[in-house]
Amino acid sequence: MPQFDPTFYTTQLFWLFVTFVVLYLLLSTLAMPKIGAVLEERQRKIDDNLDKAAQLKAEAEQAIALYEKALAESRAQAQTLLREAAEAMARQSEERQKQLNDRLSQQVKAGEARIGAAKDEALGHVRDVAAEAARSITAKLTGATLDDARIAAAVAAALEEGR
């Protein structure tokens, strides 16, 4: 077998050494930095994109938080407004009711006063009518004429009795 023929051992070792060193230099200075750079670049880009995605996610979450906060605030505000409006309306209606009550009670009072006056007046008339009737009745029956003072006293006594 030619492999065991030492004639060409030195030349093979020599050229092995030369070519191996050349390949080492070419790969370590030319090819490997290139491939390494490509891989690094890709890794960097992937990391960049992941970072960007994380950043966007954080931003979105922040926006959601802001939105929810605004929503809660406006809800609270609406409730305050509603409560205030309800209170104002209750106050107003209460006031109006009081006014109405006042007016009604005033009117009732005035009415009662008027009724009292009319009653007094009516009672006065009754006295005159009774006196007149008593005079005419006694004049017709007896023909006597009674003086006014006695008639008035008798009417007053009769009214007093009737009470």
Next chain:
Amino acid sequence: MANPVEQFKIQPLVPIEIGGTNLSFTNSALWMVIAVVVATAFLTLSVRSRALVPGRWQSMAEILYEFVANMIRDNVGTEGRKYFPFIFTLFMFVLVGNLLGMVPYTFTYTSHIIVTFGLAIVVFIGVTIIGFARHGTHYLRMFFPHGAPLATAIILVPIELISYCSRPFSLAIRLFANMTVGHIILKVMAGFVVALGVFGIVPMAFLGGVTILEFGIAVLQAYVFTILSCIYLHDAIHMH
């Protein structure tokens, strides 16, 4: 029928002799130069476009690069990083040599024991130097495992010493034998195809299978050579 070992014959192409030493440029040297050109061209031209999404060629170059990088990271550790260019060169040199040998009418330099031994001895000497440089004389503990009774040293030390020193031989012979035998089988089979005429179809089919197998072996042996070098390097850096 052609002699199946004819293919391994060294033929001087440019006779060179310096100081009585034969340094002729032979067919073996020619294919080493071709391997250097092919490996360099493949690894540089494929990544020329620096595509973010790699094409077929760039993908292959990247896979080879990362394959060796991972091999070193897994087997040697982070300290192995500075030996990455050497290990990668070793891998590419053996891989391209093996694969070029699969092309008809080429010469397979990895089928020569002196070439594989040259590579193996460089690994062996390099690893030994790294071991002594990192651990000093403590590196000699390699030959006597921790925790073994002192009395067993008389048996263990020679065994460990022999196993350590046989590393370059096993490394060299494994690659050389695989390449040589594969190529002889291919050649013998091809001879049968020609000799049997019409019935040559039978060894022809067999030849197809063996060729596929040989491609697998070409890649596998480059891998084995490299990973064993990584393991030896790991031993030298971390001891056992």
